[in-house]
Amino acid sequence: xxxxxxxxxxxxxxxxxxxxxxxxxxxxxxxxxxxxxxxxxxxxxxxxxxxxxxxxxxxxxxxxxxxxxxxxxxxxxxxxxxxxxxxxxxxxxxxxxxxxxxxxxxxxxxxxxxxxxxxxxxxxxxxxxxxxxxxxxxxxxxxxxxx
Numbered sequence: 001x002x003x004x005x006x007x008x009x010x011x012x013x014x015x016x017x018x019x020x021x022x023x024x025x026x027x028x029x030x031x032x033x034x035x036x037x038x039x040x041x042x043x044x045x046x047x048x049x050x051x052x053x054x055x056x057x058x059x060x061x062x063x064x065x066x067x068x069x070x071x072x073x074x075x076x077x078x079x080x081x082x083x084x085x086x087x088x089x090x091x092x093x094x095x096x097x098x099x100x101x102x103x104x105x106x107x108x109x110x111x112x113x114x115x116x117x118x119x120x121x122x123x124x125x126x127x128x129x130x131x132x133x134x135x136x137x138x139x140x141x142x143x144x145x146x147x
Contacts, residue, residue: 003096006045006058008038013055014047021083042108043080046100048093057084059097061104061113068114070136077105077113095131 006014011034018030025033037043037060048057060080068076079101084093105113115133117124119140129135 001051001093002049003046003100004049006038006047010047010055011035011038014045014058017055017058017083017085018081020085021081044101044104046097046104048084048088048097050088056088057093057097058082059094059101061101063105063108063110064114068112069116070134071112071114073110073112075108075110077101077108077110079113079115082115094127098131 015027015030015034018034019025019027022030034045037045040062042063043061045058045060047055047059050056059082062078062080063075064078065075068074068078079098082094082097102113114136115128117128119138125135
């Protein structure tokens with residue numbers, strides 16, 4: 001396995017994995033968001049390739065200056081998304097990517113990193129707790145269309 005920053009050279013592979021993580025987004029939406037991420041100084045993405053040089057996992061990070069749930073400092077790092085292809089899970093890949101993300105976050109002057117998981121995504125919640133995240137809050141968000 002090799003780990004490195006995501007670049008324009010492996011953009012399409014990253015986009016393909018992103019569609020698996022965020023299937024409710026259109027490919028065009030993610031393409032724009034991912035392009036913006038690559039241009040940003042406050043965002044970074046690391047990936048993992050298998051021995052066949054296939055991108056199998058990524059972590060997307062940001063530095064947030066607005067409120068991060070549970071943090072006591074600002075800015076704070078934030079895990080915007082993390083994905084490992086199912087056949088490669090439970091091999092320490094996500095843990096390694098989070099460690100890389102933590103190092104990047106510290107290099108940006110942060111002392112805390114946040115993340116989130118959907119309330120029904122119990123596996124993600126277990127993963128976060130296993131690698132040292134502490135649950136900060138549980139919320140149910142609402143929206144109402146106004147005419």
